Amino acid sequence: MNTxxxxxxRAGLARGVTEFRHSMTSKDDLLSHFGMIVxxxxxxxxxxxxxxxxxxxxxxxxxxxxxxxxxxxxxxxxTVASLLATEREDGTLxxxxxxxxxxxxxxxxxxxxxxLVTASLVAVLVVLATLLLDGFTMGGPVGWATVAWxxxxxxxxxxxxxxxxGSLITSPRAVMSVLMxxxxxxxxxxxxxxxxxxxxxxxxxxxxxxxxxxxALGMRSxxxxxxxxxxxxxQSWRLDQAAxxxxxxxxxxxxVAVPVLRRMARRQxxxxxxxxxxxAMQRG
Amino acid sequence: MVDEDxxxxxxxxxxxxAAAIEVSxxxxxxxxxxxxxxxxxxxxxxxxxxxLGPNGAGKTTTVEILEGxxxxxxxxxxxxxxxxxxxxxxxxxxxxxxxxxWRDHGRWxxxxxxxxxxxxxxPYSEPGRVRPRPVDELLETVGLTDCARRRINTLSGGQxxxxxVAIGIVGRPEVLFLDEPTAxxxxxxxxxxxxxxxxxxxxxxxxxLTTHDLDEAEKLADRILILAGGRVVAQGTxxxxxxQVPADAExxxxxxxxxxxxxxxxxxxFLRGLLADSGDEVAGIEVRRxxxxxxxxxxxxxxxxxxxxxxxxxxxxxVR
Numbered sequence: 001m002n003t004x005x006x007x008x009x010r011a012g013l014a015r016g017v018t019e020f021r022h023s024m025t026s027k028d029d030l031l032s033h034f035g036m037i038v039x040x041x042x043x044x045x046x047x048x049x050x051x052x053x054x055x056x057x058x059x060x061x062x063x064x065x066x067x068x069x070x071x072x073x074x075x076x077x078x079t080v081a082s083l084l085a086t087e088r089e090d091g092t093l094x095x096x097x098x099x100x101x102x103x104x105x106x107x108x109x110x111x112x113x114x115x116l117v118t119a120s121l122v123a124v125l126v127v128l129a130t131l132l133l134d135g136f137t138m139g140g141p142v143g144w145a146t147v148a149w150x151x152x153x154x155x156x157x158x159x160x161x162x163x164x165x166g167s168l169i170t171s172p173r174a175v176m177s178v179l180m181x182x183x184x185x186x187x188x189x190x191x192x193x194x195x196x197x198x199x200x201x202x203x204x205x206x207x208x209x210x211x212x213x214x215x216a217l218g219m220r221s222x223x224x225x226x227x228x229x230x231x232x233x234x235q236s237w238r239l240d241q242a243a244x245x246x247x248x249x250x251x252x253x254x255x256v257a258v259p260v261l262r263r264m265a266r267r268q269x270x271x272x273x274x275x276x277x278x279x280a281m282q283r284g
Numbered sequence: 285m286v287d288e289d290x291x292x293x294x295x296x297x298x299x300x301x302a303a304a305i306e307v308s309x310x311x312x313x314x315x316x317x318x319x320x321x322x323x324x325x326x327x328x329x330x331x332x333x334x335x336l337g338p339n340g341a342g343k344t345t346t347v348e349i350l351e352g353x354x355x356x357x358x359x360x361x362x363x364x365x366x367x368x369x370x371x372x373x374x375x376x377x378x379x380x381x382x383x384x385x386w387r388d389h390g391r392w393x394x395x396x397x398x399x400x401x402x403x404x405x406x407p408y409s410e411p412g413r414v415r416p417r418p419v420d421e422l423l424e425t426v427g428l429t430d431c432a433r434r435r436i437n438t439l440s441g442g443q444x445x446x447x448x449v450a451i452g453i454v455g456r457p458e459v460l461f462l463d464e465p466t467a468x469x470x471x472x473x474x475x476x477x478x479x480x481x482x483x484x485x486x487x488x489x490x491x492x493l494t495t496h497d498l499d500e501a502e503k504l505a506d507r508i509l510i511l512a513g514g515r516v517v518a519q520g521t522x523x524x525x526x527x528q529v530p531a532d533a534e535x536x537x538x539x540x541x542x543x544x545x546x547x548x549x550x551x552x553x554f555l556r557g558l559l560a561d562s563g564d565e566v567a568g569i570e571v572r573r574x575x576x577x578x579x580x581x582x583x584x585x586x587x588x589x590x591x592x593x594x595x596x597x598x599x600x601x602x603v604r
Contacts, residue, residue, distance in 0.1 A: 003407060004373060007404060007407050014400070018396065023391070026391065068519045087388065089386065090390075092388035092389060094386070094388075095386065095388050095451070097353065097375075098376075098379075098381040099455075100373040100374070100377035100404055100405065100408060100455075101404055127551035212441055223534075269354050270346050270348055270353070270463060272295060272385075273383070275384045277387065
């Protein structure tokens, strides 16, 4: 088979792997991807010996799945948005447009790249936590499967948000400053690092309407004993509900993101890239 | 299908081959500002057409409309028989695009990126046009063989531009758009590039190129188009353009060891007189006729003094 669509798909897969390799050999990328992980793991180690109130589970053990969920949503929203804004400004997207089925190759490549980066971040977290934290274990193959589907579905639910943000925000440097604050707010109410169950009820409702809460909950279900359910909003891991909410976000997100991406790609031209280059040069 | 359409239109069009690019009455308007006000343009298969014009004349806008990257406000446009606004991927595979400024894929290696882009063209081979070009051969053609393993963000400006050109022709295009391709080239790179363009024209590739370099236009173009204020104010070969401008020729000679220069509209008459008066003493005669540069300056100046329409119609009269 050598149809244009298959060719573009295969080229896109190879592209994602190449970009992943570039990421893993770039100091800047490694620092931005793994820097936060290192800081949080260090803080977790300092929290040794302290337990979640009313349970015998160390606080660090509860943080770690939260950190995995956070990593997934950072990849989906912030990384996708800033890559898109950057590659729109530097002409990568335009180059893809100039090639037959180039946009298919670009998008497949981006998806593969993001999945590989996220998977390796989560894997590093699992390994570090297992080695460094007392009593941190994964619930066997079921646990692995849960981490895998929560990662993939979590990316599917959040990446369209990142794509829309990256399409609408014009400057790559503005992406972080615009998104950081709302992102931190969502993180604060989503039970990533402490029990969402202790928040006011209206905040719990907002949190449960957004993907991050469910991604973090899914990750906790894979690593924490059922005794930890007492601090959750509802005393169940609610995995079916998590899958449903994330899938709903994914579907709604794609419905919105596809036309937004199309419009953004259509408006790309050499003159815009040139204007971006001039802006970049003025900044020095 | 597309080919047949193009050929079917040929008899009514330019002589000597089917039209690869046909534009008539092209208009582009942003808000209440007209960037293009009725551009007509036609390029035969295998023809090299150079678009000259001052900054802001609408060169890039025109090229981007033809590439299908920009929607037009009005006018008829056909590239390889298809409207660029609705051209499909098969049509896209027959075009090559080199834009003004690209600084993407900085982390990729030169051969890595070329091979990646080349893959997309493989399903679009046609009899007599094998797609893509082999990467090694292409690196050789643009003189990047020694840089093949370099990261793109370590290339010099000129090398980067060669890579852009290589990517533009990797799919063995039938129509190639080059927007200021030689910016940042040293004289040797420039000459290599000119050889490359001549080679492409021999392969029956239609080339549409914009530049600021009049020398380059003169060397490459089968036909030159001067765009000013969103209009084609003149077109023809370099000689035709030069001949249409009533600029003075410059005559230089020496007499008695002294150098003289004289400007005259009629060099032949002046020389006849000069030689008759003091033929024995005159030596080292040089005559420089009005050049493309003179023609360009005159035409653009006419436009800039608000007389573009007059310049265009006066020129049309003269050509007739």
